[in-house]
Amino acid sequence: MRVDLHVHTAFSDGTLTPEQAVDTAYSLKLRAIAITDHDTVEGIKPALDRAKEYSSFEVIPGIEINAFYLNEEIHILGYYIDWENDFLRSTLKSLQEERVERIKKIVKKLNDMGIEISFEDILAKASGSSVGRPHVAAALVEKKIVSSIKEAFDLYLDKGKPAFVPREKITPHYAVDVLKKSGGIPVLAHPGKIKDQSIVKSLIDYGIQGIEVYHKDHDEEMVQHYKKIASKYGLLLTGGSDCHGKPLIMGSQPVPYEYVTQLKQIKKQLCIQ
Ligand SMILES: [Zn+2]
Ligand SMILES: [Zn+2]
Incomplete structure (x- = not known):
């Protein structure tokens, strides 16, 4: 039972509709996918609705917040967010x-x-x-x-080219706060892409709860490195294809369903608190 915890739809910069993403995942025999569009939760409901048509298939409501820190773009994934939460929606609206x-x-x-x-x-x-x-x-x-x-x-x-305009992005630390306030589990996306690795430690200290160990841009060495970090700091492991539709790489970084179970356990604890 395999899952893909990082999938984009046409509601951010992917090419598949949420329905097509679910159909594709099911046909690939995945047990679950997380919808993690950039700065939007619009794809979640259509995907959840579609998933109801399949037995034993799950959609995990998620998001990927684009943040900026020390001259770098840092992405924070949020799993099991309360996607109808007003605070989350108004924060995302201002980002849009x-x-x-x-x-x-x-x-x-x-x-x-x-x-x-x-x-x-x-x-x-x-x-x-x-x-x-x-x-x-x-x-x-x-x-x-x-x-x-x-x-x-x-x-x-691109940065440095004549039509480049920087984004006044939020910091990854603020993104962690937003996700926590919205009932979500914040996870550092593709840490291997971060140039200044001190940022990884800073976010762990700040309260990130998981780390995306498996990602299409991570080589074996990175996977081993972040696995060690996760075990040292007691963080969840996650992984996903970061599929944007084209090329259709969904399921290319399959992780076990056990990761979903662990996310669910943390979500349960959050709900009790
Ligand atoms: Zn990303
Ligand atoms: Zn992504």
Whole structure:
């Protein structure tokens, strides 16, 4: 019985609808998936509803909050969040508004460079609710201003390029607070991608409860390293494919159902407290 604890849908930057994600997971014989869209919980309900059509298949309500600390993008996963919680929803709403403002600033920079692109062109590429740079890149490809998504980032959108606008992101510590206040279990996503590894320790000290040991960008050495850290500090292990639809890598980092049982036990304790 295998599970995938890190799956994106079209509500953030994935290509599968939540229903398609559930259908795919079921056909791959996974026992459960966690829906972990960036800064949004919109994909959770449709996925939970779809999962009811299958026997012994579970959807874990989750999220991946994009945070920023010491010049690095840090992602915090939250499992079993109370996704209807008002505090969570209003926090996410302000994050979404900030995303929109950022994209408008990018559009202005591109327009100032003589590139004709509108905010609406970009929104049309974001079928869900979390608009971001990949949608700007897709719009630039469609308008034949660049030939690929990669070129859009290389020429305009990456840090240091002319249309780059930094996000005024929340810190990962604040993301941990938000997740805890929303009944969720905060887990550090893909720690192997963090350049300054002192951040990992800082978040452990701050109260992160788990660590994503298995991830498509982790090599065997990283897996062993984070397993050791998890056991040293008594943290949960998690893992997932970080599947965004294309390529369809769902289930490529399968972890045992036991990880879900452990998450559920912690959630139960949270509910008692
Ligand atoms: Zn991530
Ligand atoms: Zn992710």
